[in-house]
Amino acid sequence: MKLLQDMISPHLEHLLSAKGVKKGTWESMLQPSREASQGDLTLPCFPFASVLRMAPQAIADELAASFPPLDALLSVSSVNGYLNFKAHPEWLTNAILSGEIYVGNALENSGKTGERVLLEHTSANPNGPFHVGRARNAILGDTLVRLHRLHGDDVRAEYYVDDMGKQVGVLAWALENLGKEDVENLLSEREPPSERWADKADHQRVRWYQAAQLLRNDADEARKSEIEKEIGQLVHASEHGDVGVLESFESAYSPVLDGMLTTLSRLGISFDTFTKESTFVVNGTVSELMKTLDSLEISGTADNGAGYLDLGQRGLKGKTEFFYRRGDGSSLYATRDVAYHMWKWGESNRLVNVLGEDHKLQAKQVGMTLEELGQQRPNVLFYSFIKLPEGKMSTRRGNVVFMDDLLEEAHAQASAVVRELRPEYDDEKVAQIAEAVGAAAVRFNIIKVSPEKGFTFRWEEALAFEAGSAPFIMYAHTRACSIARRVVGLPVSELERPTVESMPEGLVELLRLMCTHNDVIERSVREQKAHLFALHMLELANAYNGFYRDCPVVQNDKVDSFAFSISEMARELMRSGLEGLGITPIEEM
RNA sequence: GGGCGUGUAGCACAGCUGGAUAAUGCAUCGGCCUCCUAAGCCGAAGAUCGCGGGUUCGAAUCCUGCCACGCCCGCCA
Structure with missing residues (x-):
């Protein structure tokens, strides 16, 4: 405190x-x-x-x-x-009622702290629909964006679009060379695509991608080498900045990316800017960079002309050679990433990246290279993968839970709960509540655990609507809203602050928690631990429930002005806090 | 083989810049709707903090050895 x-x-x-x-x-x-x-x-x-x-x-x-x-x-x-x-609870009361607790806004940049943060997250290859595994990045990243805003930083949420290289190349090749029938024949042993998403391009086009991957593995040798040659040519052209090929790649992946973004928007996730990887190849900064790297003291050249840095001389253990240029002179993903980071430093004074744990080594190499060039390393938040009870998720093998399906299921389950609990609500209201609750439950289930912990996705946990979940916090907020509605038009007492002796436990607990609210936001942002804030919000909701139990705001149709003021302040903190977690703070549920 | 990470009640998870009786939810058992939304509230029970050693007034937390699991160790992305 x-x-x-x-x-x-x-x-x-x-x-x-x-x-x-x-x-x-x-x-x-x-x-x-x-x-x-x-x-x-x-x-x-x-x-x-x-x-x-x-x-x-x-x-x-x-x-x-x-x-x-x-x-x-x-x-x-x-x-x-x-x-x-x-x-002293009376002193805490004073702090709260005199506005010393900053409520904040998670949805807009306020410029309060003067920090300019460029937060890159998600940046998934646009080759298929979002699955739950990929979504951890987006949920973690978007929550950090919101928490930074709540804290008062100016944030730019950025998606780095992987618009070149093999993954997109395979997709582009498949769309160009395979007909719908070819694809369906190739994938005849796989589960058929869901009817529900028949119109969504990410679900459609991923079939082409999967079919091409199958062919690359299982076709006869002649066909295989022919395919590899064709894809290789495309990839090569893209890596050398061939604008025509890059444009054809873009028309292949764009609809997929749009589909993925549609899914994310249902979770309340959006981006301010998109930067294409090819930008830095086309505008020449990558080749400039490679020249600079060549001149570094720790730079070396392999027999075939490939360039690398010997990061072992700077203390890197294990594999010490970091290749930044192939024998044919083209750049590698990591090289472009270094160029991208140098550009990012020009855009902002603080960089945050959200990456899967498989990128740890790569991120270290990029970070060390940046330092070698006299630049700073970005802050990186790593997370472990989400597994299914049956094992690892993979778009390629088709062993996935699609985010679209999860959200649909969450909506359906939430809808069933609302109908049972509130039979008086009409369909539109039920749908609106179910959408907010379903998406919130999914987000919260992922955000409440610390990122480095690997977890196994289980339907029954993702869709739990009980204490310890998002709906618990949402429910406390609706109670506060319900009180605010009830108060309208009723006679209000003079604002009389209670003395310590007359303060019930539930009130004191709420006061204490409200006074730690800003501390927790500060710490969550500084340490990049969104789960700390999620757990704090559970405690705040819990404390509000205690206040609700001990301090009636409306009694005998009269409003206790003091209790109402505290309730309103708590409502504001819960509202902005829910938005900080990416949860829609609905007023009734 | 090397590097990084994880291991805490039946399950899930917090605490890890050393500090008191290891926090929370689910599941289990018991109580509360003539009272601002019971998606709630109150209570009970449940933990050799992976195992062994060390440092310290004090270790879940730091060091070290071992065990189990995950990720990485491409001139792929």
């Missing part, structure tokens, strides 16, 4: 420096209490024992006894060598 910390730090400094303990040695130790019942902030006194030659307990006792009384403090206590500070 930074609010409280700012109040007590000067006094602690005064007391401790008189004893010869410097600020640097204790400042970082003043932390939120692990035991919430003991207080809001705690200073463990054990480390001072040897310096002061006193027992920790005695130090804590002495500090507690000599700490000056402050409006901000309800109590200072000493327990087992810990110095505990408890915030």
Whole structure:
């Protein structure tokens, strides 16, 4: 609780420096209490024992006894060598009602902090529909975009479009060379495509991609080498910046990308800018870059003329050679990525990338190369893959859960719940609620766990609508909305602030949590841990439910002005917080 | 073989810049709708923090060895 910390730090400094303990040695130790019942902030006194030659307990006792009384403090206590500070609920009330808690807006750039962040995420190859595995990147990335905005940074969400190279080449070749019948014959043993998505280009065209991949593996040798030759020529041309080929690639992948973006938009995910990988080949920055790399001290050349950097000289372990140019002179994906990053640094003063854990080595190589060129490394958030109970997901093998299907299923399940719980709602209302709840449940299920943890996708978990899920938070928010509606037109009491003695537990808990709200956003953004904020939102909703239980806002058709003010503030925080998680804060459910 | 990551109640997951009785949800057991939406609230039970050693006043957290799982180690993207 930074609010409280700012109040007590000067006094602690005064007391401790008189004893010869410097600020640097204790400042970082003043932390939120692990035991919430003991207080809001705690200073463990054990480390001072040897310096002061006193027992920790005695130090804590002495500090507690000599700490000056402050409006901000309800109590200072000493327990087992810990110095505990408890915030005064009346002071917390004052902080909240006087607007010291920043509500923020997750949907717009405010420029409050002056930070300009370029956040690249998703950037999936446009060769087929989004599956749940790929979606972790998009959900993680979009949530970080929103949290940065909530924090007050200016953010640009960017999609790096892989518009050249083999994957797109295969798709373009297939669309050019295979008829619908060829494709269906080749894929006759696969599950047929879902009727539901028959009109969606990503679902259509991925069949061509899959068919081509099958052919490349299973055709007779003559046909195989012919196909490889044709695809190879396309890929080669694209990598040398052949504009005609790049245009044909674009017309192959564009409808697929559009389909993928349609899926993402249903999850509330959108991008500000799209940058094509080929840009840096066509405009010459990649070949410029390769020349610069050639001149570096750690640069080397292989027998066939390929260029690499020996990153082992800079401490990289394992495979130390990082190739940036092929023997034929063309660039590699990573080379273009370096050029892309140099461009990005010109656009912004902070870079964040969201990448799958399979890109760790690559990202390290790109980062080290940037440093070698006198540039900074970007911040990278890595995540582990989502698996199915049957194993790894793969578009190629067709072992996937499509995001489109998951969202449809989530909508259907949510719809069933709403119909059962609220039989009085009409179809339109049910559909609107089900859409918000379904998408929220899917997002939250992924965002609430820390990214480095691999997890297995299970339908029953993704579609749980109970405590610990998005609907739980949404529900607390609708309660606050319901109160706000109820209050309209009723007589309102004078605003009378209760004293500590008359504050029920549920109110105090809510006040404390609201006063940590901004701290959690700050930390989530700084450490790139969206799950911390997700868990905080669960706690906030839980605390609101406690307040709802203990503090009736409307009683005997009269409005308690104080309770209503707190409820409204909590409603605002829940609304903006839900938006920060990419959840639509609906007013009824 | 080398590098990186993960291992916490039956299941899932938080805590990992060392600090108190390891937090939360599901599942289990019990209680609460004449009262602002019960998708809720209150309570009970449930944990050798993968295993062994070390550092420390104090270790889930740091170091080290081992075990299990995941990802990577292409002049692919």
